[in-house]
Amino acid sequence: GDNPPEPFSVLTRQITTPQIECGITRTTAATHEVIRANVHRSPMYSGQIQSRGPRYCPSIEDKIVRFGDRDGHQIFLEPEGLD
Numbered sequence: 001g002d003n004p005p006e007p008f009s010v011l012t013r014q015i016t017t018p019q020i021e022c023g024i025t026r027t028t029a030a031t032h033e034v035i036r037a038n039v040h041r042s043p044m045y046s047g048q049i050q051s052r053g054p055r056y057c058p059s060i061e062d063k064i065v066r067f068g069d070r071d072g073h074q075i076f077l078e079p080e081g082l083d
Helices: 029-041 060-066
Strands: 023-026 074-077
Touching: 029 060
Parallel strands: none
Antiparallel strands: 023 074
């Protein structure tokens, strides 16, 4: 990343939150098979949760179902905490 980190908004003077590295990978045909075989277990597809709107970030299973014609999708691997 940038050093120092560059804010997206001109309203943010500087970023003071510690920055950590994230990873990126892509799905494969084998990944898609596993997701399709288990999509019924997903909260999005079992009806447990609903999410729509302009800021909605599709889950990996949503990408596989909605854009199944693509041979791969990016996956960002982000740590859940700073520890």
